[in-house]
Amino acid sequence: xxxxxxxxxxxxxxxxxxxxxxxxxxxxxxxxxxxxxxxxxxxxxxxxxxxxxxxxxxxxxxxxxxxxxxxxxxxxxxxxxxxxxxxxxxxxxxxxxxxxxxxxxxxxxxxxxxxxxxxxxxxxxxxxxxxxxxxxxxxxxxxxxxxxxxxxxxxxxxxxxxxxxxxxxxxxxxxxxxxxxxxxxxxxxxxxxxxxxxxxxxxxxxxxxxxxxxxxxxxxxxxxxxxxxxxxxxxxxxxxxxxxxxxxxxxxxxxxxxxxxxxxxxxxxxxxxxxxxxxxxxxxxxxxxxxxxxxxxxxxxxxxxxxxxxxxxxxxxxxxxxxxxxxxxxxxxxxxxxxxxxxxxxxxxxxxxxxxxxxxxxxxxxxxxxxxxxxxxxxxxx
Numbered sequence: 001x002x003x004x005x006x007x008x009x010x011x012x013x014x015x016x017x018x019x020x021x022x023x024x025x026x027x028x029x030x031x032x033x034x035x036x037x038x039x040x041x042x043x044x045x046x047x048x049x050x051x052x053x054x055x056x057x058x059x060x061x062x063x064x065x066x067x068x069x070x071x072x073x074x075x076x077x078x079x080x081x082x083x084x085x086x087x088x089x090x091x092x093x094x095x096x097x098x099x100x101x102x103x104x105x106x107x108x109x110x111x112x113x114x115x116x117x118x119x120x121x122x123x124x125x126x127x128x129x130x131x132x133x134x135x136x137x138x139x140x141x142x143x144x145x146x147x148x149x150x151x152x153x154x155x156x157x158x159x160x161x162x163x164x165x166x167x168x169x170x171x172x173x174x175x176x177x178x179x180x181x182x183x184x185x186x187x188x189x190x191x192x193x194x195x196x197x198x199x200x201x202x203x204x205x206x207x208x209x210x211x212x213x214x215x216x217x218x219x220x221x222x223x224x225x226x227x228x229x230x231x232x233x234x235x236x237x238x239x240x241x242x243x244x245x246x247x248x249x250x251x252x253x254x255x256x257x258x259x260x261x262x263x264x265x266x267x268x269x270x271x272x273x274x275x276x277x278x279x280x281x282x283x284x285x286x287x288x289x290x291x292x293x294x295x296x297x298x299x300x301x302x303x304x305x306x307x308x309x310x311x312x313x314x315x316x317x318x319x320x321x322x323x324x325x326x327x328x329x330x331x332x333x334x335x336x337x338x339x340x341x342x343x344x345x346x347x348x349x350x351x352x353x354x355x356x357x358x359x360x361x362x363x364x365x366x367x368x369x370x371x372x373x374x375x376x377x378x379x380x381x382x
Contacts (some may be wrong), residue, residue, distance in 0.1 A: 036106030
């Protein structure tokens with residue numbers, strides 16, 4: 001069978017040079033593949049790959065409607081992820097797809113093969129754990145391409161996961177938590193205190209409003225509705241400890257200054273809250289909700305010399321503190337919002353060295369376990 005693959009360039013109204021791939025097979029109509037605004041070398045590379053697939057018999061003509069990878073990513077994010085995942089998860093998905101969209105610019109969905117994805121991920125200068133997160137997001141996108149009829153099969157399904165050296169975030173010990181709070185700025189300490197003594201997820205903290213706090217009942221409601229969604233799509237109630245209630249009442253009138261600790265002595269730690277700052281507990285100066293807390297937690301931990309703790313680690317810290325206080329696992333499960341108590345026990349309740357030492361020191365003394373021996377006293381009179 002005679003086959004030919006040609007390249008043709010053209011310019012758009014914005015004077016951007018684009019490339020068109022023309023596939024000609026004997027006895028079949030010509031197929032036109034838009035490659036988009038890529039370089040000439042990249043366009044030639046795609047031509048060679050397509051020609052090789054034709055000659056080896058592995059080339060597959062795509063569906064009548066062909067979407068670019070980036071175009072389909074937008075559809076998945078807007079039509080699927082935005083309606084089924086929490087807002088924070090949507091942000092994570094977008095961040096994970098940035099480099100993939102850049103790498104596969106001008107590629108149609110049916111042009112991406114398993115080896116293309118493996119090469120792309122293997123060349124990323126990131127840890128194995130992060131690569132696996134990117135791979136998971138790509139699998140979600142490409143599975144939707146199969147479900148929606150744009151692909152026959154997903155090229156990401158059989159890709160092996162990378163070896164992970166990191167075990168994820170950990171909980172802080174009470175000593176570490178105190179050291180972090182001693183060196184943290186007003187903004188950092190406010191975030192860390194609320195997370196470590198409420199167990200809220202970062203996304204839940206981002207969506208926390210003052211109207212969710214019931215001062216008379218001494219509780220805060222983590223809301224999940226059509227606008228604000230939690231991870232498990234369930235609302236829950238968290239009782240306020242006296243210290244946490246005092247902090248939240250203080251934050252009602254005082255906005256923790258994000259600029260505090262930037263090296264300027266005249267920068268106040270707190271400012272009076274304005275009217276637009278009274279909706280979200282943690283907001284920007286103009287009242288917009290803060291969506292990410294990773295940088296402020298990392299900064300506070302770095303100054304205190306604490307390693308391996310992220311915002312999610314503060315949630316683990318909350319559960320670990322509950323365990324230290326002798327709280328029943330089922331109660332901790334309810335406060336954490338877990339669907340399975342095994343997750344509470346196996347993942348979040350971490351045992352510190354001081355707890356191991358206290359457990360060993362609580363063992364009974366050996367002499368207390370032994371039966372007292374009777375001494376034979378010679379009372380014979382000489």
